Amino acid sequence: MADPANIVWHKTTITKADREARNGHKGAVIWFTGLSGSGKSTLANRVESLLFASGIRTxxxxxDNIRSGLNRDLGFSEADRKENIRRISEVAGLFVxxxxxxxxxxISPFKEDRAAARTRVGNHEFFEIYVKCPLSVCESRDPKGLYKKARKGEIKNFTGIGSAYEAPESPELVIDTSEETVEESAQKVIRLLEKSGIIKENIGQQDPAKGGNGGNGL
Structure with a gap:
């Protein structure tokens, strides 16, 4: 490990404020957390489609994508899960x-890890979205067949089955995907960003070409 005493942060010429002024919006992290099958990826994709169609940099x-590359050396022990989230929060902070x-x-199942991610990014630029969905519904969806494997004992420490999920206590937004459509959920996230001053009002009104549907499908 490198000696921190020998590392000095290099200040770049172009600042965050410069980028905000040019692009007309602020940077932020929208942190979707919830059980496997709750609809995190589907919702995140829809929100990104709406933002992108309105000219927002996203x-x-x-x-799974992160674990295919940056974090492919990590497993699913508690220590590896913590490191997984630590690396993600560092990358997210750079994007902001x-x-x-x-x-x-x-999934980011542990409160402590999500709190550390918030600290790394900055509270005013971090929005925790609890994608709430009953375990029974997530298991009935089981889009990747992971619950079935976990029930058979083929996957150890699977969140919700062999490992606990610590639900957020004070998230910026709670979305119940067992009761709301993708579109209803996505619009709630957009409105949150507007009210927080991250983006201008009336963003996300354009419907990107087949960027999502208004049905349940989460």
């Missing part, structure tokens, strides 16, 4: 500095 970080709205779709 990037979506998805759990670049003036992007980064959407993260990760």
């Amino acid at each position: 990037y979506l970080l998805d759990g 500095d670049s003036n992007a709205i980064v959407l993260t779709a990760f």
Whole structure:
């Protein structure tokens, strides 16, 4: 590990404020957390589509995608899960500095890790979205067949089955995907960003070409 005493942060010529002024919006992290199958990725994709269609700079970080590259050396022990979220929060923080709205779709089951991510990014630029959905509904969806494998004992420490999920206590937004459509849920996230001054009002009114549907499908 590098000696922190030998590392000095390099200040770049172009600042975050410069980027905000040019692009007309602020950077932020929309942190979607919830059980596997709750609809995090579907919702994150829809929100990004709405923002992108309105000219907002965005990037979506998805759990499986990150584990396919940056975090492919990590397993699913508690220590590895913590490191997984630590690395993601560092990457997300860089995206915010670049003036992007980064959407993260990760189970991120532990409160402590999500709190650390908020601290890394900054409270005023971090929006925790609890994608709430009963375990029975998530398991009935089981889009990747993971619950079935977990029930058979083929996957150890699977969140909701062999490992606990610590639900957020004070998230910026709670969305129940067992009762709301994708479109209703996405619009709630857009309104939150507007009220918080991250984006201008009436963003997300354009419907990107086949960027999502208004049905349940989460």
